[in-house]
């Protein structure tokens with residue numbers, strides 16, 4: 029590809045293709061040369077007759093030959109009667125067709141557009157145009173002009189034109205005004221512009237460095253950003269300090285006042301909790317308070333056990349073909365007597381078996397029970413293990429994304445609760461405080477709730493320390509399963525997981541009867557070669573595990589043995605370029621037909637269809653893994669197959685996709701794979717923790733291979749440091765309990 033930047037200009041002759049959603053356009057540009065040039069790029073609303081100046085590069089398309097890929101576009105209004113007629117006749121302005129266009133140009137000549145924008149009532153001079161229609165044509169044109177000015181503004185300030193459509197969806201023709209008044213809104217929701225970029229724009233537009241809006245935006249950004257680190261709040265002192273470092277404010281008092289203003293407005297809630305002067309974004313505060321209130325109320329609620337409970341449990345045991353261990357029986361008994369309970373334990377301790385017992389009990393009691401899990405994969409597995417329907421929590425609540433506000437909405441909430449009499453949630457360690465609050469709000473007053481999970485797994489990606497806070501509060505009836513069942517104890521994977529959890533280095537000896545192997549490869553290059561060989565040859569040939577059922581995990585993305593370099597190496601080996609395979613470069617990645625890829629962001633707004641087109645729905649979620657079915661460079665679309673759900677990615681969505689031959693341990697939470705290869709190489713100490721090692725080991729169902737350095741495995745086992753998460757839930761649960769007695 030020729031990367032030299034060029035500029036061309038001309039008049040738009042025809043628009044061949046335009047994507048209404050993201051503004052991607054293919055058009056023919058008349059540059060005065062004999063043949064019109066094909067221009068592709070994000071030029072929303074481009075229409076024939078307009079003058080267009082584009083900056084970009086010439087590329088060669090396999091089927092369409094030479095075309096100009098525009099990175100920056102500036103558009104001018106058409107001048108001259110012919111160009112104005114072409115523009116109006118193209119359908120660019122709603123309500124104006126060919127005939128009206130002709131009459132407008134006949135009547136007003138070169139002034140037609142000026143009249144349309146500023147004096148639309150004069151259009152009634154044209155036969156057949158009523159006053160109402162004239163005004164609505166004028167309005168449609170002003171909207172067009174609004175979009176155009178917005179795009180000129182964005183590109184003029186070095187911002188991507190792709191922001192135009194979402195801004196327009198959210199603010200309509202007020203979009204430019206809104207951005208000028210508050211450039212920081214660009215950091216919100218799906219716009220997701222980096223804080224520094226919005227901040228530069230604000231400074232360019234003349235916002236002073238101590239402008240109250242700048243200070244407030246900095247504070248809100250810090251709180252928002254820290255949600256990604258798991259904190260539901262930040263102590264006031266830390267928040268002020270971090271914001272000061274972020275935006276370099278000279279006047280500490282002004283920052284203090286800005287925080288007070290946010291609190292007074294209700295955007296931030298400040299309260300003394302857990303020994304801290306805690307500052308929350310208001311929705312997080314509401315979520316935490318709601319979870320504490322609801323869980324406390326449910327925990328207090330003792331139910332009458334059904335008559336003949338013991339006999340009923342014995343029948344369930346018989347039907348399951350096992351005898352419960354005492355703790356398992358206790359779990360089923362507790363589910364009959366309490367409105368809410370926790371069921372916890374490590375791998376192989378019989379959580380799923382007990383969960384199935386609770387489900388059978390609820391069914392026997394005639395309770396309509398919903399099974400749910402935080403991720404699609406975990407829900408699928410739960411459904412299979414229980415031979416029942418299971419959904420993600422988002423799906424259960426019928427989550428929708430509102431593109432106008434950038435917020436999620438839940439169809440089921442206090443005003444339209446779920447029908448279920450009982451809800452059982454698996455993999456609760458992955459549930460964050462906001463989702464838990466949404467779930468609790470959607471439960472009927474008397475609905476039962478059973479939360480199942482392993483508190484030693486890595487905590488949720490989203491904010492809060494939910495499962496661990498619930499357990500440590502001691503307020504919620506809990507059964508902790510500790511006995512590892514014989515069958516499970518035979519597995520070196522499960523034994524090692526428990527050893528690691530106790531802080532003992534797992535046994536790294538190799539024995540062909542074991543399901544856990546260690547290959548000593550302290551050198552990253554050598555480790556990578558071994559991993560490729562394992563995937564390509566050794567595991568498929570010696571163990572009968574096909575490549576696509578092997579998942580490589582790494583504690584890190586970029587360091588030695590990180591996913592970035594592993595993905596390149598594995599892709600080159602298992603899916604090299606081929607004449608019949610389409611591919612597309614995007615940032616550091618090449619996406620190629622056949623590649624394994626992962627969605628790395630929750631997207632509630634994306635459409636999927638089944639191959640036969642008979643079924644469709646919305647949403648692909650963080651951590652979903654699929655493979656690339658097709659790379660269509662003509663339509664600029666990549667089709668990914670997520671377990672039968674086909675999703676088309678336009679160029680502006682490719683940032684949500686990453687190669688997934690290797691993924692980080694964090695991203696693998698809640699998923700299980702037939703075989704796991706884990707790299708254990710020297711890297712940043714904060715990534716080498718016991719939680720990471722434990723989570724990685726417990727992802728493997730049949731086979732685990734650790735490739736790397738035994739010293740690193742030992743260091744990971746010893747490193748029990750959990751990064752602190754600011755959360756007030758535990759303290760609130762204690763308070764709620766005390767306050768009512």
Ligand SMILES: Nc1ncnc2c1ncn2[C@@H]1O[C@H](COP(=O)(O)OP(=O)(O)OP(=O)(O)O)[C@@H](O)[C@H]1O
Nearest residue numbers: 350351352353375376377378379380381513515516
């Ligand atoms: N009471 C029991 N008697 C005999 N075997 C049992 C009993 N309970 C569970 N098992 C067996 O122990 C193994 C682990 O049980 P289960 O899958 O329920 O555990 P788990 O905690 O859900 O494990 P994981 O988290 O690894 O999925 C299974 O093979 C199961 O059949």
